[in-house]
Amino acid sequence: MTAALQVEGLNRNFGALHVTRDVNLTLERGARRALIGPNGAGKTTLINLITGVLRPSSGRVLLNGDDITATSQALRARRGLARTFQINQLFRGLTVLENIVMTIGERDGENNNLWRPAGAKRSVIDEALDHLESLRLVDDALRLVRELPYGRQRLVEIAMALAQKPRVLLLDEPAAGVPSSESHLILDVVASLDPDIAVLIIEHDMDVVFRFAKEITVLVQGAVFTQGTPDEIMTNAEVRAVYLGEDGHTATQKAGQRGSHHG
Amino acid sequence: MPHVANIAVSILFDGLAYAMFLFITSVGLSVTMGLMNFVNLAHGAFAMAGGYIVVTLTRTLGIDFVPSLIIASVLVGLISIPFERGLYRRLYKATDLEQVLLTIGLAFMAIATFTYFYGPIPKSVPLPNWLQGDINLGFRAFPSYRAFLIVLGVILIAVLWYVFERTNIGAKIRAAVDNRRMAESVGINVDRLFTLTFAVGSGLAALGGGLAIQLFGLTPYFAVLYLVLFLIVVAVGGLGSLKGTLLAALVLGVFDTAGKYLFADAGGFFIYAVTVVVLLIKPAGFYGRE
Amino acid sequence: MAVSDTMTAPAKPAASREQAANFLIKRHRFHAAEALPWLFAIAVYFIFPDRMTFGSQVLVMIMFALSLDLILGYAGIVTLGHAAFFGIGAYTVGLGAAKLGWTEPISGLFAAAIVAGLVGFITGWFLLRYRGLTLLMLTLATAIMLQEAGNLRSDISGGYDGLPGLTFDPLFGKFDYDLYGHTYYIYALVALAVVFYVVRRIVYSPFGAALTGIRENVRRMHAIGSPVHRRLVTVYTIAAAIAGVAGALFTQTNAYVTLTVFDFDNSAKVMVMLILGGTGRLYGAFLGAAVYMILEDHLSKMSPTFWQFGIGLLLVLAVLFARRGLMGLIEDAGRYIAKRRQP
Numbered sequence: 001m002t003a004a005l006q007v008e009g010l011n012r013n014f015g016a017l018h019v020t021r022d023v024n025l026t027l028e029r030g031a032r033r034a035l036i037g038p039n040g041a042g043k044t045t046l047i048n049l050i051t052g053v054l055r056p057s058s059g060r061v062l063l064n065g066d067d068i069t070a071t072s073q074a075l076r077a078r079r080g081l082a083r084t085f086q087i088n089q090l091f092r093g094l095t096v097l098e099n100i101v102m103t104i105g106e107r108d109g110e111n112n113n114l115w116r117p118a119g120a121k122r123s124v125i126d127e128a129l130d131h132l133e134s135l136r137l138v139d140d141a142l143r144l145v146r147e148l149p150y151g152r153q154r155l156v157e158i159a160m161a162l163a164q165k166p167r168v169l170l171l172d173e174p175a176a177g178v179p180s181s182e183s184h185l186i187l188d189v190v191a192s193l194d195p196d197i198a199v200l201i202i203e204h205d206m207d208v209v210f211r212f213a214k215e216i217t218v219l220v221q222g223a224v225f226t227q228g229t230p231d232e233i234m235t236n237a238e239v240r241a242v243y244l245g246e247d248g249h250t251a252t253q254k255a256g257q258r259g260s261h262h263g
Numbered sequence: 264m265p266h267v268a269n270i271a272v273s274i275l276f277d278g279l280a281y282a283m284f285l286f287i288t289s290v291g292l293s294v295t296m297g298l299m300n301f302v303n304l305a306h307g308a309f310a311m312a313g314g315y316i317v318v319t320l321t322r323t324l325g326i327d328f329v330p331s332l333i334i335a336s337v338l339v340g341l342i343s344i345p346f347e348r349g350l351y352r353r354l355y356k357a358t359d360l361e362q363v364l365l366t367i368g369l370a371f372m373a374i375a376t377f378t379y380f381y382g383p384i385p386k387s388v389p390l391p392n393w394l395q396g397d398i399n400l401g402f403r404a405f406p407s408y409r410a411f412l413i414v415l416g417v418i419l420i421a422v423l424w425y426v427f428e429r430t431n432i433g434a435k436i437r438a439a440v441d442n443r444r445m446a447e448s449v450g451i452n453v454d455r456l457f458t459l460t461f462a463v464g465s466g467l468a469a470l471g472g473g474l475a476i477q478l479f480g481l482t483p484y485f486a487v488l489y490l491v492l493f494l495i496v497v498a499v500g501g502l503g504s505l506k507g508t509l510l511a512a513l514v515l516g517v518f519d520t521a522g523k524y525l526f527a528d529a530g531g532f533f534i535y536a537v538t539v540v541v542l543l544i545k546p547a548g549f550y551g552r553e
Numbered sequence: 554m555a556v557s558d559t560m561t562a563p564a565k566p567a568a569s570r571e572q573a574a575n576f577l578i579k580r581h582r583f584h585a586a587e588a589l590p591w592l593f594a595i596a597v598y599f600i601f602p603d604r605m606t607f608g609s610q611v612l613v614m615i616m617f618a619l620s621l622d623l624i625l626g627y628a629g630i631v632t633l634g635h636a637a638f639f640g641i642g643a644y645t646v647g648l649g650a651a652k653l654g655w656t657e658p659i660s661g662l663f664a665a666a667i668v669a670g671l672v673g674f675i676t677g678w679f680l681l682r683y684r685g686l687t688l689l690m691l692t693l694a695t696a697i698m699l700q701e702a703g704n705l706r707s708d709i710s711g712g713y714d715g716l717p718g719l720t721f722d723p724l725f726g727k728f729d730y731d732l733y734g735h736t737y738y739i740y741a742l743v744a745l746a747v748v749f750y751v752v753r754r755i756v757y758s759p760f761g762a763a764l765t766g767i768r769e770n771v772r773r774m775h776a777i778g779s780p781v782h783r784r785l786v787t788v789y790t791i792a793a794a795i796a797g798v799a800g801a802l803f804t805q806t807n808a809y810v811t812l813t814v815f816d817f818d819n820s821a822k823v824m825v826m827l828i829l830g831g832t833g834r835l836y837g838a839f840l841g842a843a844v845y846m847i848l849e850d851h852l853s854k855m856s857p858t859f860w861q862f863g864i865g866l867l868l869v870l871a872v873l874f875a876r877r878g879l880m881g882l883i884e885d886a887g888r889y890i891a892k893r894r895q896p
Contacts, residue, residue, distance in 0.1 A: 051776065077778030089776065091769040097573050102766050106779045111763040114787075117581035118759045125574050133570075141573035164777060302686065353873070359685060360631050361872050364828055367821065368868025375862035491693065491817070498690040531701050535694040542694075543679065546687040 291464020297503015
């Protein structure tokens, strides 16, 4: 069966700076994969390469078997690839409802219509309200996005991605910046996503990762360090050293031990 | 000299003089726009102010031309500081459109003010003897004033290059143009740097304005007429780049002069055609950053 | 339209849903207040019968400002060459009348729309890939080149002296241009009404919403699959066509056209009008153009220098204190009054 998303040998250079090295990644339908790694590992860059914000220096991206490496961001989105941004990218001067209606309008091609009043298609409005309902945002439907607390804005960010009815969903640190009192809202949503969607989530909070992910990819300095199930990653000493929070001293010692092993 | 060669030399010479004027007046605009991302359409007004101050100094106060140039530049440079501190600073985070409108408004106010005090009739400036007439280089004669302009331009380019590439201040400016947040985080006081750059840039614009009187005559509309040229030089050269401004000034100066020499009426076309072609290929200009 | 703060108490989900849906459904409906500018324009016909020529010029400028509002106010694109399309429309009609004997006025408007729209489409397709200073310079340079081209062939264009003494057929074969310009005022008003209706429908359509999205957050638009460039070229073409119609009306109502229609001054003037009135609000174009033209008419006659100073000062003050223009001030006043009314 064709994978929902396939990344083959993806590389990206900025001059002499090699930010993405030979990355291979596969998301099957219904995947729940977490992308973790230390700061500066290139996780967001990878998302930008997959979504088309950046062009790769070499390598391919395939969406449902189709090579989309040379297509535009917008075309990829229309083919079912949705993402959220690490920092909210919303229409802050518009109401929450309008944000979702905008998304549906683009998805359906409604926004090509220059003549019909925007509110005339009841089905679009109803669908938007349905999306808001499932995220418990209906009460905020007519509030301007910039008036909402950051946590609820983050929910709108996710609602927009979901309104695209994506087949592949890339979430870039969905709980980032959300006060801990509100983050459970986000996590509940992430936990209850449609099982058919292939989901890749960048996340730093390990509790979230282990609760949500069926597979984990560890990215270090732009390259895939290792991949595996949560259990495998959890017990991998090298991953712990590189990322999971051993203090620097112990990590260096361990690295030194490894060095002498091969010495 | 054979006819064609004569024309070619004239074009190069006049083009070079014109380019020097463009460079001197525009370099300040390029660096301030590159540094602060601020669209300053009042830049032409500073140049015009410099011109009128030179006129007053030479005609009313009887001061010589060259000292007047220096005084006018320093004066305008100093005057620009309260503008930057009091007014421009408020709009660094504003949209392009707001910056455009505010500075156009200032330019209009400046034009009106100078029209009120000096009237709309073009002004000229008395030149010392050594700047009048021609200098003879053997194979042919060249207008002294334009030769002066070229020499002055070369000196200024050398000075600016030295400051930019070899001094501490220059390094700080380049760093801040390259990446402002990074520069701030390493302790560079970008605000003060900007005030300084803005003052120097405005002073240079005033110098250019004073120099332009002999070339084009001076009316209050100078502020907007030549603004288009300065913006073109800056856009084609690339924001914040000394090299870029120089290259753009040379290319545009020579092309415009060539166009006017060779094609008379259609000549005005060239400078705009070159601009469109360059920007379509390199939207950030010769040495701009995307 | 800002949302009221009256939704503080959490309503039952069903009620909230209906309220939310209704907001969008009813958005495009005409408010009673929208009749005001039109009533005013009609009243002017009766109250100031000796100022009809001036009145027509105001209507022309309103149409011009409306066209700019589409790209500047709604799509958020800043250009410096909008006068080019005005000029193209003006010269389509002018040259048509002077050289081709095409003197039927209404078809002239359509011709102007098509020619200006075509130029808008071609230039927009190339130039709208750029933004910021680059776009400002490209649009400015293009407009100046058009003007220079016209100057080059001043044998055709009449140069800066222009094409004087143009005559046009009576409208519908019956209504002739009279010395006081009454017919042409009505003509311009009807044309403006038609154009306005079209612009209003576009603005309230899903396409119009997409333009706002592009203005507010273009990154997001790309990410949700919006063909941004195509949208921008479309609106730019429409705006160019409308500006062309405004230019055509200008030539017809003045019976005269010169190359000054391409001046950068014109592009700047219409931008100032729009900013003063308020961008992205349709009626901002009405207010801004009317106020500007009336002020200019009175003040610049007294002293052009003071007028220029005043306009500059007004711009500076507007940017510092009234970024949303006169319409913004009116909206603020309305909100303030509404708040005072609440217990």
